[in-house]
Amino acid sequence: MSCALPGAVAYFVRDGELHSPNPLCATGHGTSASGCPVPCGLNIPHRKEAIPIDFCHIPVSIIKRSEGRSAVAAAAYRSGTKLTNEWDGLTHDYTRKGGVVHAEIMLPAHAPPEFADRSTLWNSVEQIEKARDSQLAREIEAALPRELSREQQLALVRAYVKDNFVDKGMCADFAIHDKGTGNPHVHIMLTVRPLKENGAWGAKCRKAYDLDESGQRIPDGKGGWKNHREDTTDWNDKGNVEIWRAAWAAYTNRALEAAGQGCGTCIGRPPQLQATGH
Numbered sequence: 001m002s003c004a005l006p007g008a009v010a011y012f013v014r015d016g017e018l019h020s021p022n023p024l025c026a027t028g029h030g031t032s033a034s035g036c037p038v039p040c041g042l043n044i045p046h047r048k049e050a051i052p053i054d055f056c057h058i059p060v061s062i063i064k065r066s067e068g069r070s071a072v073a074a075a076a077y078r079s080g081t082k083l084t085n086e087w088d089g090l091t092h093d094y095t096r097k098g099g100v101v102h103a104e105i106m107l108p109a110h111a112p113p114e115f116a117d118r119s120t121l122w123n124s125v126e127q128i129e130k131a132r133d134s135q136l137a138r139e140i141e142a143a144l145p146r147e148l149s150r151e152q153q154l155a156l157v158r159a160y161v162k163d164n165f166v167d168k169g170m171c172a173d174f175a176i177h178d179k180g181t182g183n184p185h186v187h188i189m190l191t192v193r194p195l196k197e198n199g200a201w202g203a204k205c206r207k208a209y210d211l212d213e214s215g216q217r218i219p220d221g222k223g224g225w226k227n228h229r230e231d232t233t234d235w236n237d238k239g240n241v242e243i244w245r246a247a248w249a250a251y252t253n254r255a256l257e258a259a260g261q262g263c264g265t266c267i268g269r270p271p272q273l274q275a276t277g278h
Contacts, residue, residue, distance in 0.1 A: 058142045058245050062192070066133035071122045071189070074137065078175040078187045079103035083119050087126035099179035102154060106161055106172045112199040115171055122173070125191060128201045137189050138235075142248050144176065144184040147261045156255040157186050164247050165190055170235070194233050205229045 063069050072085035076092040080100035084091040105116050115121040125136055144153045153176065161172045171191040178184040194202040212218050217225040234240070 058140065058248060060241050060244065061139050062135050063137040063139060063189075064133065064135050065129065065131070069136070071125050071136040072119075074139065075118055075122045075173055075189060078177075078189060079118060079173070080175070081118065083122070085126055086123045099177045101150065101176050101178050101184075103173070103175040104158075106158070106166045106174070108166050108169050108171065108195065110169075110197050110199055111171055111195055118173060121171060121191075124201070125193070128193060135192055138192050140188040140190070140244065142186055142188075144178075144186055145252060145256060145261070146182060146184060148255060148259055150176075152255060152259055153184065153186075156251060157188075160248060160251045161188060163251075164244060168235070169194055169233070171195075192235065194235075204233075 063071055063074050070085050070088070070090075070092075072083050072087075073090070073092040075081075076083040077094045077097065078100075080094050080097040080103070082091065082093040082095050103118075105118060105121060107113075107115055115124065122137075129136055144156070148156065157174055157176065161174055165172050165188070173189040174186055176184065176186050193204050196202045220226045
């Protein structure tokens, strides 16, 4: 495991699920079982046999129609609710799903107020995306520190989501899952299509003309001009994954410090980013 962000909270994967860490040392500096420096502990007694941390796991994935998925189905599962997808007519009922302790929608100021309703929001997403291979939503999953109370976990998620996504123009639908097995975590679903100032959905990309060294359009030899497609937002930039991961670490450490728990351990780079589906 490589240590990417000293001072951040480490998470590990066990049995295919996201888990927050067991402390690897008592108060003071030390070294984790993986060899990463531990800035300070969480004021919990040292365990002789700490569970090894394989890598931090904050997966970022895209919900794609081409993979047989739908934003409505994902939202129903994450929130433990019953929703009908108006695009294909399928109803997804997860009202018997256990462990959903909180679900909430956060909207940018210019979003239609009716998007505060989960069915309205995600059915609007499904309807605006016409293609069978459309990208419907982005999802981020992160483990929550067990050392924080439910209210503190909720405040952490709200602050992170608002500052990193909602303030950038995305609609966010998050759900906190906790089955009482020591594995509290949050799923954050985000819209991938921007909203116009009037609340209508905007375009994901636009046509941009290729320019020569003089800033002039380049003929394509067919009576037109060479051009390419470019995104209308920077939400798909590859560097965002590292930015969002670093921000989660910083926000989590700040929440732990505010709660009097000290700072966390180190965070490693996962070898791959993929949703765990829990």
